[in-house]
Amino acid sequence: MVNRSHLASILLGALLLGDVALGADIHNSSTPTSRSRSTSIERNDEQSAREWQLSSEEWVRFRELMQGPLGTYSPNLDPLTVLGIEARSDEERRRYAELQVQAEAHRVEKLLAYQHAYDEAWQRLHPDMPRVILPGAEPAFSPLATASTERPALFVQDDCTACDRVAQRLQASGADFDIYVVGSRADDEHIRTWAQRIGIDPARVRSRKITLNHDAGRWLSLGMPGDLPALVRQVDGQWRRQ
Template sequence: MGMRCGLLVALLATIGTAGWAQQQEDVRDSRNIASQARASTEALLDERSARDWGLNGEEWTRYRRIMQGPLGIHSPNLDPLTALGIEARSEEERRRYAELQVRVEARRVEKMLAYQRAYDAAWQRLFPGQPRVSLPGAKAQGAGNTGSGRLAVFVKAECPACDQRVRQMQAAGLVFDLYMVGSRQDDARIRQWATRAGIDPARVRARTITLNHDAGRWLSLGLPGDLPAVVREVNGQWQRQ
């Protein structure tokens, strides 16, 4: 009887050990499957991202490697074409990435301007005659005057030089149309910036200063240099002042 009990215990222990081993094997298999699925998904995303930028798989891998180095640390949000262009290994590569970037930027600006036209039309349908941007106590009159000979000033948030330039222009009594780059079509962002920069609501009411969303206009001008930018249309061409 005792021998049979011992054999039974040993058999149960063997079965338990085998079951535990099988469970561990199943866990490993599940992890391997999940890991393979992640790798496959990442490969598909990389392939799609590379295609969106006009790159092949090798170029995308090189871009990822570049961004793990000093350039990625100094400029973590650098786009693939700029990164590859900066780290180009030959003049031919540099020219290729520059041309690709021009095409990508042209498509992006075209889409932004198309949406801006749709947005402007929607505003006129839904809120005809109502201003799009206004300061507290002011009744601003929407967009600037392209082709009127007025100055256009392009600014962005968190730009002390932009604030200073606009204050100087206002103090000099200049008439200008202000465009905020990166406003995301958010009127509150322009109002907050204009209040901080000391824009006079009376000047806005008189339309000697107008406040507008940039919506890709700055990029569409194709002018060199950083913001702030003061430009004027001369003989059909926009020039920095």
């Protein structure tokens, strides 16, 4: 007759062996997936580093810095800005500044090329239709009218009290000028709301004494120092701040 305690020991041992084998199978089956995921992440990091003209070591440093206070306070900073802010030497700082200037110039070049294509498409498809209409200014108003070189261009942005004051002062002086709203993101309603808020005269917009325009990267392309607002005029073929 089989001893019951002995039989129980045999069954327990079989169960334990089964658990060990099952655990080994699970571990072995998950290893290729984990390895594949890790390889994919590495490839993405390498590609991102190349796009920003950074080495793998620089990309790792950027990722580490974004895990600290800088990433908490400014989670949307680009890699070049992060590395430039946290540069460990003047040489590093200059390198990242130069890379950022190159990247920004390339971005603006593409942005302006697309804006030009957009302008041409609109003129071709809807030559008689205005793109932004202020109440009382309809129907003849285009927010992307070509600015005259004989009149100043005012670059402004929303949530800028100084920008509002300069625009209002220029309008009160009776001067003809072109307004470019930086950061409008090609949103006509953004420009319309801003113009109504500060009291741009629809009649002067209708007669194009004042034009309202999306900046579309023009301010950056001028490469001028200083904050907004900026009143600029073309003198001898060169745009100069007034």
